[in-house]
Amino acid sequence: MFTVDRPPRIVRTYHPRRGRLSGRHHDALDRLAERYSFVPGDAVDVLEIGSGMGEATARMAAADPGRRYLAVEVHTPGVANLLHLIDEGGLSNLRVAAVDAFDLLRADIPAGSLAAVHVFFPDPWPKARHHKRRLIVPERVALLRERLRPGGVLHCATDDAGYAQAMLETLAADPGLVNRYQGFAPRPEHRPVTKFERRAMSAGRPAFDLMFEKR
Template identity: 45%
Template sequence: MTEGDEPTGVPANTPYPRAVRSFVTRAGRTTTGQARALADLGPRYVLAFDPNTPDLAAACTSKASAEGKPYTRVVLEIGFGMGAATAHIAALQPETLFIGCEVHEPGVGALLKTMGEQGVENIRIVQHDAVEVLAKMIAPASLDGIHIFFPDPWHKKRHHKRRLIQPPFVHELAARLKPGGYLHCATDWQPYAEQMLAVLGEDPLLANTAQDYAPKPEYRPLTKFELRGLKLGHGVWDLVFRKR
């Protein structure tokens, strides 16, 4: 059995383990520009984690429509890092409202700074663990898409149980998609890509849009890290599944 064939260690019919989180604690300092963006733009674009808002997508689109900015689609992104890809995709798809979950303040500040500089307005941010956001604030069949780009691969075998893409969580993700909605994952770690392919392929609510791995969708930009890896011969794997 190869490392990529390792089972997740979590039966598909058990609740998603609360010890697993959508983020890894990272060190980082918020820059002056990021702090300024947090202060200036945070009140408008950063939303509080609120379990009393059980349908965040509907609440956001309803408010935006009242402000004269109707959105036809809602996409959730889990762990947007410094937000460069998020801002890029949002600029390409102004009819779509993107809800990004990221716990790290420098990343939230960086995305807000980029939004201000580029005039991107169709993004809302929840600075909280996406596992809880999904469980408490995202209603079933309320999303048109979900992006999970380069989640922590937890390279060591004994840490595989900490990986985000596991059967119970994937099933919760699929349940939040509208029929025909998509789940797009990407990773640069082949054993994790193999696990993702197996886990997503086993969920009864999802169907693969490709025979195995998908061509990189045009909307997903190449990051500096990814470009550096490709020059060194490293691979990147995209997986795009649709809700049946």
């Protein structure tokens, strides 16, 4: 008998979804993807993981022109919509990558280079057997922290109370991060309210913000 070494199974933090593309979205992908896509070697100051439809990302980049933003999103309609917003707003400081964020972090983002990482409303994966897919778990937080420069901020937000508490415990346990607040952060003005967050608020689910700084 003999055994075959198998590569470790990659656990993704997202579930691939299909979505309908409008004519505008098809046009954005055809015309703008090459112009506004991230190219390895591009400098990045702020990384957003899971930018959704991109409205909040575009608004933050527009309000912060001195820093270079990279939005990572695997949902094609979201990528297309953000490309359109970049072009419509003339945003020279925002680029898009349609890849797994952690693959990109390992391959293309140097250690100690990021001023901030934004993780806003990631999938909470509420079932216990799926918790390994959560984005904020110790091994992934360690990689995010490594890519931050000293004083860089990992800013997370969620409307899931259970996940919020798990995030707080996970981030507080990382030896290289320090909480800017005693617990959850007050809602920062620079984080725009998204359609998703408005729906959550209407359903009685407030947002929890966490802001941890690299030592």
